[in-house]
Amino acid sequence: MGRGSPSPSIRQPGQCVLCWVCDEFFPRGQKVEDFYLHLTDIDHEIVEQTYEKRCFFTYLLTEAGVDPKTAEQDACRMEHMISENSFRHLKQSMDKKE
Numbered sequence: 001m002g003r004g005s006p007s008p009s010i011r012q013p014g015q016c017v018l019c020w021v022c023d024e025f026f027p028r029g030q031k032v033e034d035f036y037l038h039l040t041d042i043d044h045e046i047v048e049q050t051y052e053k054r055c056f057f058t059y060l061l062t063e064a065g066v067d068p069k070t071a072e073q074d075a076c077r078m079e080h081m082i083s084e085n086s087f088r089h090l091k092q093s094m095d096k097k098e
Contacts, residue, residue, distance in 0.1 A: 053079035053087055060094075 057075035062068055082090075 049084065050079050053082065056087075056091060056094075 054072075054075050057078045058068075058071050061071035061074055066074070
């Protein structure tokens with residue numbers, strides 16, 4: 001770990017590695033390289049896309065009245081199940097409504 005850098009949490013049993021990376025690094029704006037987790041450009045793109053989906057679905061669910069903890073858990077499942085094409089279409093249709 002880098003000096004002065006907050007340590008990431010330990011991945012919970014059953015927690016998706018990709019979700020752990022999204023949860024630990026993207027919200028804080030930290031560099032994953034600071035923690036000796038080196039991603040290829042393709043890996044980094046996948047993590048970014050997954051995090052975008054997580055945020056999108058969490059927002060939709062909480063806006064619909066789902067409690068935040070359940071919304072996050074469900075968003076995690078949804079982000080892995082939807083194709084990139086379907087997600088882009090859904091997101092575009094939502095953006096047009098706003």
